[in-house]
Amino acid sequence: MYRNDGFRELERQECLRLLAKATVGRIVHTRQALPAVLPVNFGLDTDGSVLLRTSAASELVRAIDGTVVAFEVDDVDAVAHTGWSVVVTGPASVVTDPAERERLARTGPHSWVPWPDEVFVRIGPELVTGRELVGRPSACA
Template identity: 40%
Template structure:
């Protein structure tokens, strides 16, 4: 970085703190993230496809009463990351918020067209969840070269 370029803010560990715009750009860069939620008092994490909408995400997963019941109106987190072990660099973005099930047929049709799922072949066997974000944060590890 040139001496006249402003340095990116860092956290107490020296990781670059990402702006909201950077976080949303990174969220759009990968099709698969992780949904974290509490199920019967225990933490659970499942891989899910997603779309970025506003400052939150819409997720598509296999239908299941267990997942549906566990997340409706509850605090959840969505996380996405990437790393380059050879260079020792990487990033992580975290969204915290509340989950709501989506059931509007027109919205589901639109979302089904926009998002290709890695696990769901039958659109009628999908659960769609919107995370209404309370917080979006991200960090990047950048090594000096």
């Protein structure tokens, strides 16, 4: 969250409420020492963790497991100059606990196709920030 840029900051609970309405966000991480970003579908766990369900062999999992990532969701109306963005920053890790995997297989996000080697990745909600672009059309940039 940047201050002094003319946005209204959102409280954590407001951010989580907005996250819960979305199904697609963007994983921001580092790949080969460069900033990288990838859209993914996701689910939100009861504690505010972001959950991904994907292939264990995917390059994304190899890139982010054990690292700190940012996960961003937004909804910006470029005509009205309104909208919001929310960022969850925290450690990404593959879920290895069998009971937790079993729970997420029932309640977690759906993958857009079944992966034979699917895993769940959890992003801990250590930092949850958001900004709303309302009544101040400078919103972006």
